[in-house]
Amino acid sequence: MEDANVRDSTGYRSADRRLSTLGRHLGALSPSSAASRLPPMASENPTGTIAPSPTAGFYGGSVFAHVVQAPEDPILGVTVAYNKDPSPVKVNLGVGAYRTEEGKPLVLNVVRRAEQMLVNDPSRVKEYLPITGLAEFNKLSAKLIFGSDSPAIQENRVATVQCLSGTGSLRVGTEFLARHYRERTIYIPQPTWGNHPKVFTLGGLSVKTYRYYDPVTRGLNIQGLLEDLSSAPSGAIVLLHACAHNPTGVDPTLDQWEQIRKLMRSKGLLPFFDSAYQGFASGSLDADAQSVRMFVADGGECLMAQSYAKNMGLYGERVGALSIVCRSADVAVRVESQLKLVIRPMYSNPPIHGASIVAAILKDRALFHEWTVELKAMADRIISMRQMLFDALRARGTPGDWSHIIKQIGMFTFTGLNSEQVAFMTKEYHIYMTSDGRISMAGLSSKTVPHLADAIHAAVTRTN
Numbered sequence: 143m144e145d146a147n148v149r150d151s152t153g154y155r156s157a158d159r160r161l162s163t164l165g166r167h168l169g170a171l172s173p174s175s176a177a178s179r180l181p182p183m184a185s186e187n188p189t190g191t192i193a194p195s196p197t198a199g200f201y202g203g204s205v206f207a208h209v210v211q212a213p214e215d216p217i218l219g220v221t222v223a224y225n226k227d228p229s230p231v232k233v234n235l236g237v238g239a240y241r242t243e244e245g246k247p248l249v250l251n252v253v254r255r256a257e258q259m260l261v262n263d264p265s266r267v268k269e270y271l272p273i274t275g276l277a278e279f280n281k282l283s284a285k286l287i288f289g290s291d292s293p294a295i296q297e298n299r300v301a302t303v304q305c306l307s308g309t310g311s312l313r314v315g316t317e318f319l320a321r322h323y324r325e326r327t328i329y330i331p332q333p334t335w336g337n338h339p340k341v342f343t344l345g346g347l348s349v350k351t352y353r354y355y356d357p358v359t360r361g362l363n364i365q366g367l368l369e370d371l372s373s374a375p376s377g378a379i380v381l382l383h384a385c386a387h388n389p390t391g392v393d394p395t396l397d398q399w400e401q402i403r404k405l406m407r408s409k410g411l412l413p414f415f416d417s418a419y420q421g422f423a424s425g426s427l428d429a430d431a432q433s434v435r436m437f438v439a440d441g442g443e444c445l446m447a448q449s450y451a452k453n454m455g456l457y458g459e460r461v462g463a464l465s466i467v468c469r470s471a472d473v474a475v476r477v478e479s480q481l482k483l484v485i486r487p488m489y490s491n492p493p494i495h496g497a498s499i500v501a502a503i504l505k506d507r508a509l510f511h512e513w514t515v516e517l518k519a520m521a522d523r524i525i526s527m528r529q530m531l532f533d534a535l536r537a538r539g540t541p542g543d544w545s546h547i548i549k550q551i552g553m554f555t556f557t558g559l560n561s562e563q564v565a566f567m568t569k570e571y572h573i574y575m576t577s578d579g580r581i582s583m584a585g586l587s588s589k590t591v592p593h594l595a596d597a598i599h600a601a602v603t604r605t606n
């Protein structure tokens with residue numbers, strides 16, 4: 143079979159060639175066959191071609207009339223539905239965004255202070271950043287995840303570039319791998335964050351899954367995970383959630399991480415870490431980075447996509463970093479030069495504001511300390527919501543073992559509710575969540591827990 147990523151002598155990928163051939167083929171279709179595939183407005187077009195004339199819009203038709211309605215994003219679409227619901231008791235547990243006890247979005251005090259400092263500093267300008275972003279931010283980000291005493295950093299073996307939050311970091315890393323790495327298959331956990339397969343596929347990799355979650359124990363399927371990675375081809379890329387696995391809230395123990403590391407290193411599998419929740423899982427930045435540090439400590443190579451969306455509450459500022467840990471400093475220099483070639487035609491260079499906030503906080507001892515206190519408070523509030531929901535279900539005598547609610551970690555609980563039960567809870571109780579039964583614990587408060595517990599109780603006792 144043809145490999146979608148193989149390039150011909152002009153550097154053109156076979157997948158691109160196939161797309162353009164498909165486009166030409168569609169354009170050359172006979173009027174009747176083309177028209178029969180178009181929606182009514184376009185098929186009224188007498189020539190039957192997709193875009194008959196650049197001025198078609200002038201005569202009432204649209205040159206885009208053939209464009210079909212795309213489905214909503216499965217996660218962000220939950221918020222769209224929630225916003226349309228006029229009910230005063232509605233609760234949005236779909237999107238992974240922290241809310242206060244009052245149900246309001248939170249801007250950390252430390253972020254407000256850092257922003258104030260930036261505003262008051264007349265030397266700050268709005269010039270373009272370099273392609274790789276704010277150098278100080280990159281250094282501090284690598285230290286935050288790998289540890290300030292990391293040998294990889296001390297030996298200058300880490301190439302870090304500022305990217306557009308976690309998603310942008312994953313995408314840049316993917317495009318780099320598709321161009322420069324010999325193996326183009328990435329193994330992702332089953333299940334995983336819904337955007338992963340899309341980012342990796344569109345970035346030029348092919349996606350396979352490894353077993354991760356065991357619905358019976360509602361815990362990690364370590365046996366299945368190890369078996370699947372054992373049978374992956376040598377050199378394959380493996381996506382690992384650094385902590386607070388989304389959507390399951392199930393993380394390997396440190397012993398299990400060690401088993402995974404040994405297996406991956408012995409088979410030459412390349413780790414691609416996604417760290418979207420450092421500090422959010424346990425409340426400790428260092429504890430949540432332990433899995434990553436184990437892999438970096440062995441001297442091997444890996445990729446790391448970091449996000450400040452959740453742990454600094456900088457969701458909309460789109461601040462993140464991609465680091466590639468290399469064997470040697472000279473490889474890291476060349477890797478960085480190629481990352482620039484990925485970034486420049488994509489978005490040229492990253493935004494300055496969010497990265498400046500992060501750098502201001504990470505480099506100042508007092509601000510850093512203040513951040514860790516606020517971060518711990520967010521993590522603790524989520525943990526207390528777990529306990530409260532568990533207690534509320536127990537108090538109602540809701541059938542089933544709900545201990546996974548307190549065992550799982552991070553922003554989400556994978557409740558085990560099925561899509562029919564989810565639909566029931568949305569219809570009858572105005573509770574919005576993804577259809578896989580995932581709820582964002584960060585969206586709950588002591589006021590909404592009883593309502594959620596009532597809804598779960600009703601869903602479990604009435605719908606099966």
Ligand SMILES: Cc1ncc(COP(=O)(O)O)c(C=O)c1O
Pocket residue numbers: 238306307308309310335383388416418449450451457462
């Ligand atoms: C596992 C995981 N990775 C990456 C992201 C990316 O988030 P962002 O692009 O907002 O940093 C998310 C966000 O929900 C996530 O859950």
